[in-house]
Amino acid sequence: MGQEPITNTALSTLARITPKLAQLSEEVLFADIWQRKQLSPRDRSLITVAALVTLNRSEQLPFHLRLAQENGVSQSELSELFTHLAFYAGWPAAASAVTVAAQSFSE
Structure with missing residues (x-):
């Protein structure tokens, strides 16, 4: 999963309505949690x-x-x-x- 995982309309909607939630989704959920080796x-x-x-x-x-x-x-x-x-x-x-x-x- 090396590419940006949520580059779809859901992320666009999140970014438009709740920019912080979009940021957390990208930076914490997909760039951290999904990348953990366990x-x-x-x-x-x-x-x-x-x-x-x-x-x-x-x-x-x-x-x-x-x-x-x-x-x-x-x-x-x-x-x-x-x-x-x-x-x-x-x-x-x-x-x-x-x-x-x-x-x-x-x-």
Whole structure:
């Protein structure tokens, strides 16, 4: 994950509405936390996607699904993650994530 990870419209919106939150996202979350050596970017992506599915934060999922794939997580692994989480996070949360993933995967 050497490139700027959040150079999309979400960051533009953050910067426009809450410049400090955008700065913290870039400088702390992605330039520090995501770069720590104790977990690989792939592992961090799996954890992040699982947390977003569990918390039903589907608005954040498209970005993190793309990032997960860039970090080496396959679509079949993400599919398995959704299936597994259906039993721990709830069926509706997993089904909602699958809907978002289907759209993200087709792009």
